[in-house]
Amino acid sequence: MRKLLRQLFLSKRFFLLSSLLVFGFILAFVFPGWFGIFRWFAALLALLVLLDCALLFAAGKGIHASRELPERFSNGDQNPVPISLQNRYSFPIDYELIEELPEQFQARDFKYSGKLKSGDARKITYELRPTERGIYTFGRLIALVSSPLGLIQRRFSFQGGESVAVYPSFLELRKYELLALSNRLSEYGLKKIRRIGHTMEFEHIREYVSGDDVRNLNWKATAKKAELMVNQYQDEKSQPVYSVIDTGRVMQMPFHRLSLLDYAINATLVLSRVALRKQDKAGMMTFNRKVDNRVVANRRSSQMQRILETLYHIKTDFAESDFARLYTDIKRSLPFRSLLLLYTNFETLDALNRQLPYLKALSRDHLLVVIFFRNTELETFSTEETDAVRGIFQQTIAQKFIFERKRIVRELGRHGIQSLLTRPEDLTVATLNKYLELKARGLF
Structure with a gap:
């Protein structure tokens, strides 16, 4: 039970409806006839929350997420990090993805939101530019998932503690x-x-073409071939x-x-x-x-x-x-x-x-x-x-x-x-x- 409570979060939609319900009960003090109406609304909201809980927690692994880290990062360059996401629920979901980046980046605002149909998969790729060599340790990959009702969110936590070495570029x-x-x-x-002049490391002998330096003519090879041959030099x-x-x-x-x-x-x-x-x-x-x-x-x-x-x-x-x-x-x-x-x-x-x-x-x-x-x-x-x-x-x-x-x-x-x-x-x-x-x- 405690584990389930740690995975449960109330959504903005729940707080909005709850605020309207509280405001209605306040009005009921002025208009007593409204009290019964808002009491029914409160009961309906409670039932919807229970239904939402049943939808999200009925499946043990309703969503799967994983990051694909390379063996090493390149220092000073943009390094792609793909994240794979798959909806295993029998209904469409809204998700909010939170990535716990290594402390070297000093970034705590990585969030990605979207929708996934039942059975769909998606790949999200973001880029990181490290500026120091060394070991970079990633935290958890967290997904907050809500059903079409959108009253509560279930938190899923994946991976964590993975390290990548940042090497020179x-x-x-x-x-x-x-x-x-x-x-x-x-x-x-x-x-x-x-090239000013040429180096003296011989490479091979080839036929003379117009523009070649006549000082490189190889007279022995010329005599054998009966055509002009030159020495080719290389660095x-x-x-x-x-x-x-x-x-x-x-x-x-x-x-x-x-x-x-x-x-x-x-x-x-x-x-x-x-x-x-x-x-x-x-x-x-x-x-x-x-x-x-x-x-x-x-x-x-x-x-x-x-x-x-x-x-x-x-x-x-x-x-x-x-x-x-x-x-x-x-x-x-x-x-x-x-x-x-x-x-x-x-x-x-x-x-x-x-x-x-x-x-x-x-x-x-x-x-x-x-x-x-x-x-x-x-x-x-x-x-x-x-x-x-x-x-x-x-x-x-x-x-x-x-x-x-x-x-x-x-x-x-x-x-x-x-x-x-x-x-x-x-x-x-x-x-x-x-x-x-x-x-x-x-x-x-």
């Missing part, structure tokens, strides 16, 4: 991997780079490509609820896959007070899984980053020239100058690309219209910080260090562009 990874396989990367803003392969992620305090800033660190993690995952598809060796490491989460650059079949798991388990207290420690570690552990894509952030030229000696030392032994971020919120604020003196003053300060970023790019270039200044949401495309550009120019 593998949905974005699949998209760019497909484009890389079909050589259609330019369709997503990845520009085609004009050099098996070059080490390391993503170096700063997990210090400068990477804590959020844009669109996703931290700069997670933007860098998502970009690293995609770049590693594309680099492997281009026959290069992909690796990674993170640093703040020390260098850790190291994956040595390699081309083995399990490399992407190792990188994915390492990126998923990155944890940080956003401490101050030690660039001297980074330089010492790379000097000791990377004996061969590699491409280093360093994800960090510099707010001012003074912040860069403190780390510049270590960046210059790294660029002497490796091809270093310093990747840092434009503050899009600051840029938007600096262009807003304002007449107040305080607002103009604040916009002037904002524009000063924006100009400071451009000075950082020039300062890095002055010391021969490659750099990339990009919006957080464009990081993946911009990084891939830079990688393809450097590869096309044969710089590593």
